Amino acid sequence: MSKTNLRALSNMLPEAWRSKVVGLAAGANVKVLRMDGTASSKESHPYTEGLLVLDGELKLEIGGEVVTIVAGEIYIAPANTPHAVAAGSHGTLVIIDQDE
Numbered sequence: 001m002s003k004t005n006l007r008a009l010s011n012m013l014p015e016a017w018r019s020k021v022v023g024l025a026a027g028a029n030v031k032v033l034r035m036d037g038t039a040s041s042k043e044s045h046p047y048t049e050g051l052l053v054l055d056g057e058l059k060l061e062i063g064g065e066v067v068t069i070v071a072g073e074i075y076i077a078p079a080n081t082p083h084a085v086a087a088g089s090h091g092t093l094v095i096i097d098q099d100e
Helices: 006-012
Strands: 020-025 028-036 049-062 065-070 074-077 083-085 090-097
Touching (some): 006 020, 006 090, 028 049
Antiparallel strands (some): 028 090, 049 065, 049 074, 049 083
């Protein structure tokens, strides 16, 4: 067993929006990243993706609307669904996904 302080780890990352794999759980990657308020371009994945906000908020553009996910909430992005991060997203984000 091991434990990781995800907030501390995200604060030590050299770049915002560049995730670091923390480990593998039940066949899924567990990643952490720091959000710095900037937007990102649309992307989609052939797998479902979990987006868990530890602190701050994530503004996710999906399906023609912006959904705000706040600390303590998780959003499950469906497979093959284009989504983007809107400006103003900040804090610590945990991503649960599969290898591509």
